[in-house]
Amino acid sequence: MNTTSHIRGGQWRHPDAGQHRFNELGFWTDLARQLEDAKFDALFFADVVGLYGNHDGGWASHVRRGLQVPANDPVLLLAALAGATRNIGLAATSSVVQSHPFQFARQMSTLDHLSGGRAGWNIVTSVLDNAHRNFDGDGLTGHDRRYDWADEYTDAVYKLWEGSWDDGALVQDKASGVHADPDKVHKIHHRGERYSIDGPHLSSPSPQRTPVLFQAGSSGRGQQFAAANAEATFIFAPNHAHAAKVAAGVRARAAEAGRLPDDIKVFTGLSFVVGGTEAEAQRKKAELDEYLDLDAVIAHIGGGLGIDLGGLDLDTPLGDVQTEGGRGVLQAIIDSTPGGNPTLADVARYRTEAQQVTGTPEQIADELERWQDAGVDGINIINGILPGSYTDFIEGVLPELRRRGLAQSEYAPGTLREKLFGAGPLLNERHRAAQFRGAFTSENTLSASGVTQ
Numbered sequence: 001m002n003t004t005s006h007i008r009g010g011q012w013r014h015p016d017a018g019q020h021r022f023n024e025l026g027f028w029t030d031l032a033r034q035l036e037d038a039k040f041d042a043l044f045f046a047d048v049v050g051l052y053g054n055h056d057g058g059w060a061s062h063v064r065r066g067l068q069v070p071a072n073d074p075v076l077l078l079a080a081l082a083g084a085t086r087n088i089g090l091a092a093t094s095s096v097v098q099s100h101p102f103q104f105a106r107q108m109s110t111l112d113h114l115s116g117g118r119a120g121w122n123i124v125t126s127v128l129d130n131a132h133r134n135f136d137g138d139g140l141t142g143h144d145r146r147y148d149w150a151d152e153y154t155d156a157v158y159k160l161w162e163g164s165w166d167d168g169a170l171v172q173d174k175a176s177g178v179h180a181d182p183d184k185v186h187k188i189h190h191r192g193e194r195y196s197i198d199g200p201h202l203s204s205p206s207p208q209r210t211p212v213l214f215q216a217g218s219s220g221r222g223q224q225f226a227a228a229n230a231e232a233t234f235i236f237a238p239n240h241a242h243a244a245k246v247a248a249g250v251r252a253r254a255a256e257a258g259r260l261p262d263d264i265k266v267f268t269g270l271s272f273v274v275g276g277t278e279a280e281a282q283r284k285k286a287e288l289d290e291y292l293d294l295d296a297v298i299a300h301i302g303g304g305l306g307i308d309l310g311g312l313d314l315d316t317p318l319g320d321v322q323t324e325g326g327r328g329v330l331q332a333i334i335d336s337t338p339g340g341n342p343t344l345a346d347v348a349r350y351r352t353e354a355q356q357v358t359g360t361p362e363q364i365a366d367e368l369e370r371w372q373d374a375g376v377d378g379i380n381i382i383n384g385i386l387p388g389s390y391t392d393f394i395e396g397v398l399p400e401l402r403r404r405g406l407a408q409s410e411y412a413p414g415t416l417r418e419k420l421f422g423a424g425p426l427l428n429e430r431h432r433a434a435q436f437r438g439a440f441t442s443e444n445t446l447s448a449s450g451v452t453q
């Protein structure tokens, strides 16, 4: 995230941690180049657009500890990183609450143009009450209603990206003076519950048209949304069994939505502590753990659930929690706790331990193979220390993964979508956005084309 303290609360205080420099462009360009040299698929910036829910009765502790505040806009940063890199994918979260789909579609098309087709979008709906209040709302929109909102939002941007400009519309013929062919540029006339957009899209089609689509909710409704929209889903998985369950669930729903199970890649988040020997790895872990702030970790989780967990004893059971916040996370914690009634200590352990692998490069590679066997296609590396978390992984683990054929040594040519899926630069025909291609051939053909407005 374009902030100091993302997930592993407190570790920014480690003497080697550099993430407090997040306001400096040079800090990020150095990291992006380092990851690109190591042939990472993508650099992904999570984002939130508001404060986490109360901890200890208010939000002062979030500010004091830097829990994802202050945080800068990741899309602007990606535009700058596009100029500093040539191959790595550039992905960021943008929530449906934060920008109008017409404006967002234009921003993403611009990023995709500037980066030569390397843009990715993590579609989220924002679980934070404060985020909804920052954008005219009067509180958190209900869980399933947020996904309805995302359905309309994605409809609108797909129409702009896929349907507004036909292939070959941009002529740029200096001899005739024709810049673009008006017969191939269409208004979309989107009329929905929340948005009214005439169009046409103001950007011409970018290399991928639609950025590579990521998604990060894993409740039942979240999986349904992923099945319909995601090309890659980020899952919360405290263990292999849970990952296998969620991955199978998403893939089965994708098949029901007329897609192939492999149309969706499944990524889980893990952090790593690498040592030349197991003892060295454990020593490093103990040293890193000294800087971990468990109360900040709990504030992050409670704030995402919309429950104030501040000041409670670590063995307090979470109880029968009902939340309009993120449900996939809660379910993952409940599922992974024997007896199904996790305490606060379980919550903290889940975040700090279950998502961390400590060991030698061989041990870590073995563990990654077990995640792969559970149906996980890739790893989203959660950092504790920047850039050290990545440097350790690159220098320690990557050579072993390459030896086993589990990590690439070169980039495939083409756009991010081509690199990830080995097919063309555009969304495939099975994706629901494809229905909008050629759907707006004249301004009044919407009802005739059967496309819902």
Ligand SMILES: Cc1cc2nc3c(=O)[nH]c(=O)nc-3n(C[C@H](O)[C@H](O)[C@H](O)COP(=O)(O)O)c2cc1C
Residues within 6 Å of the ligand: 045, 046, 047, 048, 093, 095, 122, 124, 125, 126, 127, 216, 217, 218, 219, 220, 221, 222, 223, 234, 235, 236, 269, 325, 326, 327, 328, 329, 380
């Ligand atoms: C790897 C990963 C990245 C995420 N990134 C974001 C993010 O950047 N911004 C955000 O608001 N939520 C983010 N989330 C949280 C999900 O959006 C949240 O869990 C979801 O809205 C809850 O939906 P669910 O109830 O369907 O699980 C992320 C989750 C995961 C697993």
